[in-house]
Amino acid sequence: MDVRNIVVVGAGQMGSGIAQVCAQSGYHVVLHDINEDIVERGINSIHRLLTRAVEKGRITDIEKDGTLNRLTTSTDIGRAHDADLVIEAVIENLDVKKELFQQLDQVVAAHTILATNTSSLPITEIAAVTNRPGKVIGMHFMNPVPVMKLVEIIRAIQTDEETYLKIESVAKELNKTSVTVNDFPGFVANRILMPMINEAIYTVYEGVASPEDVDTVMKLGMNHPMGPLTLADFIGLDTCLYIMEVLYEGFGDSKYRPCPLLRQYVQAGWYGKKTGKGFYTYT
Numbered sequence: 353m354d355v356r357n358i359v360v361v362g363a364g365q366m367g368s369g370i371a372q373v374c375a376q377s378g379y380h381v382v383l384h385d386i387n388e389d390i391v392e393r394g395i396n397s398i399h400r401l402l403t404r405a406v407e408k409g410r411i412t413d414i415e416k417d418g419t420l421n422r423l424t425t426s427t428d429i430g431r432a433h434d435a436d437l438v439i440e441a442v443i444e445n446l447d448v449k450k451e452l453f454q455q456l457d458q459v460v461a462a463h464t465i466l467a468t469n470t471s472s473l474p475i476t477e478i479a480a481v482t483n484r485p486g487k488v489i490g491m492h493f494m495n496p497v498p499v500m501k502l503v504e505i506i507r508a509i510q511t512d513e514e515t516y517l518k519i520e521s522v523a524k525e526l527n528k529t530s531v532t533v534n535d536f537p538g539f540v541a542n543r544i545l546m547p548m549i550n551e552a553i554y555t556v557y558e559g560v561a562s563p564e565d566v567d568t569v570m571k572l573g574m575n576h577p578m579g580p581l582t583l584a585d586f587i588g589l590d591t592c593l594y595i596m597e598v599l600y601e602g603f604g605d606s607k608y609r610p611c612p613l614l615r616q617y618v619q620a621g622w623y624g625k626k627t628g629k630g631f632y633t634y635t
């Protein structure tokens with residue numbers, strides 16, 4: 353069965369971006385989260401981005417309205433019943449994701465594919481809590497989703513070929529370039545990116561340089577479009593810490609030890625841009 357209806361679970365920065373690109377590509381999308389306020393915030397952010405895209409002449413008013421018409425919201429997970437594909441984008445926490453996948457497995461139809469946007473967690477372990485492990489797969493979008501071209505498709509050890517081919521074709525429909533990787537901690541993107549961010553945080557922690565100077569070195573010296581600490585603030589420091597923990601535990605190698613300063617910022621609730629404070633302050 354072709355994918356027509358998509359439910360995106362989690363209306364945070366990633367979930368709302370994923371819902372937007374899916375609706376822009378012609379899919380019918382339900383954006384789900386735990387309460388109305390969060391879902392509304394997600395929809396408002398999509399609205400804002402589409403309005404800006406119209407102003408910049410990248411899309412027409414008709415395309416904007418069409419996209420919004422294909423988007424609905426929900427706080428009732430039962431709405432996933434009609435989905436051909438569920439894309440999960442809730443917080444980066446294995447227990448939360450496993451519980452959600454067990455729940456989704458009961459609610460959705462037999463043919464429904466369950467994809468997770470996890471940045472680092474074992475898809476194989478998430479698939480194993482369901483009665484459809486062959487239909488579970490990783491679909492790792494990059495932030496911000498409407499802008500970034502890449503989707504890392506992660507095959508769990510159980511993922512069947514039909515599921516993989518369908519997800520590859522959905523990624524194409526979304527106008528993304530996909531790279532297929534196997535299910536090991538951090539996959540490719542975060543196995544390389546996060547240790548670099550963690551090292552940048554160590555550089556600040558050890559007093560080698562200020563956040564601004566670390567970012568300037570990497571921007572002007574390495575031609576990175578954004579410094580690693582600005583990027584960490586954009587990703588969310590809570591997410592960065594969780595990914596470092598996954599790498600540290602998954603490989604059992606001390607080179608992945610999360611920097612104590614990262615841990616302390618997260619303990620303080622300084623998660624970066626989404627909370628207004630991280631390595632920088634946001635108003």
Ligand code: NAD
Binds near residue numbers: 366469588626
């Ligand atoms: P976020 O904190 O902005 O959003 C997470 C959302 O999940 C929140 O709105 C929260 O209310 C919701 N949520 C939590 N538990 C839920 C549940 N049981 N049911 C429904 N909704 C629930 O986080 P984010 O940055 O959007 O990250 C989401 C996922 O995407 C994580 O797995 C993260 O690792 C991954 N990811 C993040 C980035 C990034 O740059 N931030 C990039 C790629 C992938």
